[in-house]
Amino acid sequence: MSSYHYKTTSPSALAAVSDWEAKKADFDAKREKLNDVFGGPGSPMYSGSDSYVGGVKISESRDLDVHWRRPDEYGYRALRHADKPEKGATKEARAAYKAEHEHLAALWQEHCPDRISKDDVWKALGVDWGSVWLSGGVFFKHEDAVYLNLGFQLKEGGEHIEGAAEIVASEFEAARQHVLELRKAA
Numbered sequence: 001m002s003s004y005h006y007k008t009t010s011p012s013a014l015a016a017v018s019d020w021e022a023k024k025a026d027f028d029a030k031r032e033k034l035n036d037v038f039g040g041p042g043s044p045m046y047s048g049s050d051s052y053v054g055g056v057k058i059s060e061s062r063d064l065d066v067h068w069r070r071p072d073e074y075g076y077r078a079l080r081h082a083d084k085p086e087k088g089a090t091k092e093a094r095a096a097y098k099a100e101h102e103h104l105a106a107l108w109q110e111h112c113p114d115r116i117s118k119d120d121v122w123k124a125l126g127v128d129w130g131s132v133w134l135s136g137g138v139f140f141k142h143e144d145a146v147y148l149n150l151g152f153q154l155k156e157g158g159e160h161i162e163g164a165a166e167i168v169a170s171e172f173e174a175a176r177q178h179v180l181e182l183r184k185a186a
Contacts, residue, residue, distance in 0.1 A: 005172035006148040010163035013146045016124035017139060023116055027051060030113035037111045043076040049118040049129065054078055067101050079108050126161045127154075142175045 031042035034056050042053035055076035058064065066084055068077040083101035085094050119129040127137070127150075135151030149172055154160055 002151065002153075003169070004150045004153050005167045005169050006150065006154065006161065006164040007145050007167045007171070007175075008148075008161055008163040008165070009145050010161070012162055013125055013164075014141065014144065016121050017141045017146050019124070020118065020121040021141065024051070027113045027116050030111070034111060037107055042112065043072075043074065048133065049122075050115050051117075052115040053112050066097050067104055079104060127159050131159060140176065140179055142179050145175075147172055147175050 028044075031044065031053050034040070034042040034053065038056045038058055040057035043055045043057070045052050045054040055069070055072070055078035057071075057075050058068070058077055060071050060075070064077065066086070067080055069080060071077050080101070083094075083097040085097045089097070121139070122129045122132050122137070125139070125146075125148075131137075131152050132150070137148065137150045137152075139146055139148045141147075147167075148161070148164070152159070154164055154166075
């Protein structure tokens with residue numbers, strides 16, 4: 001598969017990526033704050049270009065199974081759609097479980113961050129998300145420029161990112177390594 005590298009210093013491209021970074025940081029902060037509400041951070045889930053929370057990392061205790069699904073392979077538990085009392089639970093216990101589940105569902109609704117999507121960034125950059133979906137693409141910001149690695153070539157009259165100039169892979173990789181080093185140091 002071909003890979004094309006681009007760089008742009010366009011104010012609109014920089015704004016689109018900055019907006020995404022702020023949205024993603026807010027999402028991650030809210031995901032981590034689920035720890036304050038449920039006793040464990042939210043799961044960083046991805047589906048295509050969407051990020052969402054699918055559960056929280058809480059105790060594996062079977063006592064929680066009434067309200068939470070069993071942990072996945074990473075230890076995250078998703079809130080059930082409805083409480084699931086154990087067999088033989090009394091009428092009073094079932095009513096208490098139902099009330100507690102409604103409370104948990106309300107907390108989830110209030111504190112769980114909404115799903116976010118990179119599709120909005122690709123549209124703001126001038127790229128059809130379908131092209132990215134089919135051929136791949138990544139972007140990042142470094143030193144007042146947006147760097148892109150796309151599985152398709154940008155063309156005049158077709159998909160076009162304002163101010164994008166094709167660069168060699170080594171320039172893209174050097175910028176990417178610098179960004180990774182900065183993240184590691186943070």
